[in-house]
Amino acid sequence: MQERELYVYHIVTRKKMVLGQIISFDKNQKNTLYHFFFDNEQLNSKCEDFIQILQGHYTNEGLKLDKENADVAIKY
Numbered sequence: 035m036q037e038r039e040l041y042v043y044h045i046v047t048r049k050k051m052v053l054g055q056i057i058s059f060d061k062n063q064k065n066t067l068y069h070f071f072f073d074n075e076q077l078n079s080k081c082e083d084f085i086q087i088l089q090g091h092y093t094n095e096g097l098k099l100d101k102e103n104a105d106v107a108i109k110y
C-alpha cells in the first residue's frame with residue numbers, strides 16, 4: 035500500500051497546518067473572521083450595530099428607521 039501525503043489548511047487563517055500545531059492569535063495576528071465581522075462593522079452614532087437597530091426600532095406598526103440607521107442597515 036502506497037502512503038499518500040495529506041495537506042491540511044486552517045479554514046480561517048488559510049495557512050498550511052501540521053499535526054499538533056498550535057495557532058496563536060494576538061493583537062498582531064487576527065483571524066479572517068475577525069476582519070469580516072469587526073473591521074467592517076457598521077455602527078450608528080449611538081454605537082448600535084444593525085441587529086441592535088432592528089431590535090430597537092421595530093414596533094407593531096413596522097420598522098421605522100431614520101436616515102442614519104437606514105444607512106447603517108444598507109451598509110450591513
